[in-house]
Amino acid sequence: MMKKYLIYISLLGSPLFWGQTKVTEKSVYQQKWASSEKENEAMAFDADIKLSDTEMALDKKIFQVRKQFLSDTEKKKISLYNSSFNEIKPLIESSKLFELLQTMPKGGLLHTHSGGITDVKWIISTARKYQECYVYDQKDNDQFIFGQLAFFEKGKVPNGFVSLDKKLTSTPDFEKELQDLLTLKRDNLCSYTDYWIEFEKRFKRISLLLPYRPFFKEYYLKGFKDLIKDKVQHVEIRYIFDELYDFQHGKYPLKTSITDLKDILKEIHQSDPQFTLKLIYSSFKFLDNESIGKQLETAFELKKEFPDMISGFDLVADEAAGHNISFFEKSWTKLDELNKKYGVELPLYLHAGESSSILNKNVLDVALLNNKRIGHGLNLIYFPKTMEQIRKQNKLVEVSPISNQILGYVSDLRNHPARVLLSNGIQCSISSDDPSVYGYTGLSYDFWVTQVYWDLDLKALKKLVFNSINYSSMNDGEKKKALTYLNQQWDDFVQKTNQKLN
Numbered sequence: 406m407m408k409k410y411l412i413y414i415s416l417l418g419s420p421l422f423w424g425q426t427k428v429t430e431k432s433v434y435q436q437k438w439a440s441s442e443k444e445n446e447a448m449a450f451d452a453d454i455k456l457s458d459t460e461m462a463l464d465k466k467i468f469q470v471r472k473q474f475l476s477d478t479e480k481k482k483i484s485l486y487n488s489s490f491n492e493i494k495p496l497i498e499s500s501k502l503f504e505l506l507q508t509m510p511k512g513g514l515l516h517t518h519s520g521g522i523t524d525v526k527w528i529i530s531t532a533r534k535y536q537e538c539y540v541y542d543q544k545d546n547d548q549f550i551f552g553q554l555a556f557f558e559k560g561k562v563p564n565g566f567v568s569l570d571k572k573l574t575s576t577p578d579f580e581k582e583l584q585d586l587l588t589l590k591r592d593n594l595c596s597y598t599d600y601w602i603e604f605e606k607r608f609k610r611i612s613l614l615l616p617y618r619p620f621f622k623e624y625y626l627k628g629f630k631d632l633i634k635d636k637v638q639h640v641e642i643r644y645i646f647d648e649l650y651d652f653q654h655g656k657y658p659l660k661t662s663i664t665d666l667k668d669i670l671k672e673i674h675q676s677d678p679q680f681t682l683k684l685i686y687s688s689f690k691f692l693d694n695e696s697i698g699k700q701l702e703t704a705f706e707l708k709k710e711f712p713d714m715i716s717g718f719d720l721v722a723d724e725a726a727g728h729n730i731s732f733f734e735k736s737w738t739k740l741d742e743l744n745k746k747y748g749v750e751l752p753l754y755l756h757a758g759e760s761s762s763i764l765n766k767n768v769l770d771v772a773l774l775n776n777k778r779i780g781h782g783l784n785l786i787y788f789p790k791t792m793e794q795i796r797k798q799n800k801l802v803e804v805s806p807i808s809n810q811i812l813g814y815v816s817d818l819r820n821h822p823a824r825v826l827l828s829n830g831i832q833c834s835i836s837s838d839d840p841s842v843y844g845y846t847g848l849s850y851d852f853w854v855t856q857v858y859w860d861l862d863l864k865a866l867k868k869l870v871f872n873s874i875n876y877s878s879m880n881d882g883e884k885k886k887a888l889t890y891l892n893q894q895w896d897d898f899v900q901k902t903n904q905k906l907n
């Protein structure tokens with residue numbers, strides 16, 4: 406955590422006073438204070454990290470850059486702590502700190518979703534190139550909502566849909582309107598929004614777009630390139646499986662998504678051979694045990710066929726509206742049986758505690774189950790015994806600070822619960838959840854907010870970055886390779902940034 410660069414001058418030990426050099430002696434009070442500080446630091450999540458001399462030099466320089474940024478915003482009377490991410494986004498982008506964090510290797514992005522990976526401007530401009538792409542421009546009804554995108558064959562276009570390209574050409578303002586319909590922003594921290602209702606509408610608007618096989622291929626290629634550009638070498642996607650389709654063949658089997666993604670990876674590997682991908686089979690918290698049972702069977706089948714691609718299982722959607730994790734006890738007790746039947750293990754990576762309420766007790770389940778990592782874990786701090794278990798079980802919490810602010814769980818990011826987890830030795834990594842829905846790409850914005858709002862030093866940043874590989878679902882061999890690459894990238898970053906900030 407952030408060291409205090411303060412120099413204590415003791416008057417008693419001052420050479421000016423005595424006229425000779427004398428070693429400063431600390432009072433008993435000061436000694437106790439210093440050991441208390443050390444004991445607290447020893448409990449933090451990054452206590453095992455020792456920085457090299459060059460890393461320490463860089464740490465001091467980054468601290469100065471941050472200090473300068475904070476004093477500049479203070480002079481300009483910018484209300485940094487009471488502004489939403491969307492309000493300060495231009496300020497972030499113009500900061501030296503952001504430029505610096507963009508060049509920092511991030512390791513892996515462990516928590517993101519299949520519907521939220523890449524830039525909506527790109528989605529619109531790419532979708533309009535397809536003649537068969539349409540947009541619904543009527544009032545919401547039971548089936549479709551305003552701004553919903555879809556592909557249709559000529560002559561089979563449902564009422565209310567118009568050609569996307571024609572609509573964008575005839576109504577130039579519609580592009581900006583559509584961008585807003587596909588992104589969820591918190592314009593300020595005060596106004597009321599029904600976050601989850603609005604959030605889910607964003608996914609619905611692109612839900613018919615992504616399974617169209619030609620578009621699917623372009624979408625993931627772009628998504629992976631965005632991540633690589635932002636120095637992310639590994640990604641794990643909470644993946645909602647849908648049958649891909651096109652108009653020549655109709656629907657393809659589920660596994661076509663995986664084989665297509667493998668082909669996309671091959672293409673990516675021509676320029677970036679280090680890039681790796683894992684999929685976490687995801688279903689929904691609002692389904693019943695019978696449906697989840699079927700989904701688990703499908704997940705196991707896919708894992709058996711593609712053990713290097715499918716890593717685990719998760720349930721998504723608003724925790725306040727869906728079932729508790731314990732509701733699915735029946736399904737979880739079948740996991741051992743399924744392990745044996747398919748000869749593969751399918752660990753859980755559950756979203757749990759994406760809530761500010763103590764009445765949501767989903768974090769209790771993750772300590773009981775074979776659950777490797779926890780999505781969000783925002784209310785874990787209210788369950789001290791479980792927090793201790795999670796620490797002892799060495800399970801990582803995937804923290805997505807910007808997502809947490811936009812969905813209304815945290816306003817002033819200085820008060821993010823993950824700071825309590827980090828101080829208490831719970832391992833975390835930084836994720837972006839659904840960056841495209843929040844109006845950005847990559848992982849640098851999330852690192853920027855943690856660096857600025859949580860007083861993180863280079864030691865903490867390094868631990869978060871390396872955690873994202875160490876706690877990834879890669880196997881030992883893959884991890885070893887990934888860590889070798891990350892170490893090289895990290896050393897290179899430290900050296901180059903040290904030179905640049907001279």
Ligand SMILES: [Zn+2]
Binds near residue numbers: 517756780
């Ligand atoms: Zn999520």
